[in-house]
Amino acid sequence: MKYLIGFGLVAAVAACVQSAAMPEASEGAAIFAENCAQCHGAGGKGDGPWAMGMTPAPADLTQLSSGGEFPRAHVLSVIDGYDRTGLPGQDMPEFGLLLKGDTVPVDVGDGVLTPTPRPLAALMAYLESIQQG
Numbered sequence: 001m002k003y004l005i006g007f008g009l010v011a012a013v014a015a016c017v018q019s020a021a022m023p024e025a026s027e028g029a030a031i032f033a034e035n036c037a038q039c040h041g042a043g044g045k046g047d048g049p050w051a052m053g054m055t056p057a058p059a060d061l062t063q064l065s066s067g068g069e070f071p072r073a074h075v076l077s078v079i080d081g082y083d084r085t086g087l088p089g090q091d092m093p094e095f096g097l098l099l100k101g102d103t104v105p106v107d108v109g110d111g112v113l114t115p116t117p118r119p120l121a122a123l124m125a126y127l128e129s130i131q132q133g
Contacts, residue, residue, distance in 0.1 A: 020104050023118055028126025031119055035095060036061075044130050058092075065131040073108035075124055076116065099123065 033042070039054065041047040044061035051058050064071060076082075081094025099120040105113035106121050116124075 020102075022104055022106065023122035023125055025122075025126045025129035028122035028124065028129075031099070031123045032126050035098065036123075039092075044127070061127055062130050062132040064127065069109075070128045070131060071109075072106070072124060072128070073110075075127055076106075076108065076120060079123060080120060096120075 032040075032044070036044075037048055038050045039046075039048045039058040040061050041051065041058075046058040046060040048058060064075060078092075080096030080099065082096065099117050101118045103115035104118050104121050106116040106124070107113055
C-alpha cells in the first residue's frame with residue numbers, strides 16, 4: 001500500500017511537470033494562424049491579406065533575431081501589449097487578454113524562469129522557430 005501511494009505521488013508530480021513544460025512551436029503555430037496571419041501572413045513575412053495599405057506595414061516576423069539572438073522578452077512584451085517602445089505606429093492590437101491560461105516557466109534570456117501564460121509562450125516558441133536571419 002505504501003508503494004502504491006508513493007507511485008501515485010510520483011505520477012502526479014510527473015503530470016504537473018509535463019503540463020508546465022515549455023510548449024512546442026507547433027502549438028504556437030495554431031495560435032499564430034488564428035490571431036496573427038491576417039496581417040503578418042501565413043509565413044510571418046508581413047504579407048497577410050489585411051496587410052495591403054496598412055501604414056506602417058506589418059513587421060516581417062522572420063527577421064526578429066539580431067546576431068543570432070532571439071529577443072524573447074521584447075517579443076513577449078510586444079505581443080501582450082505591455083511594451084511597444086520604438087515600434088512605428090501603434091496599430092497592432094494587444095493580445096495579452098486573449099493569451100491567458102496556465103503558466104509555464106520561460107527563460108527570457110536572463111536565466112530567470114518567468115511564469116508566462118502557456119498560449120503566449122507557445123506563440124513566442126513559434127516565432128523563434130521561423131527566424132531566418
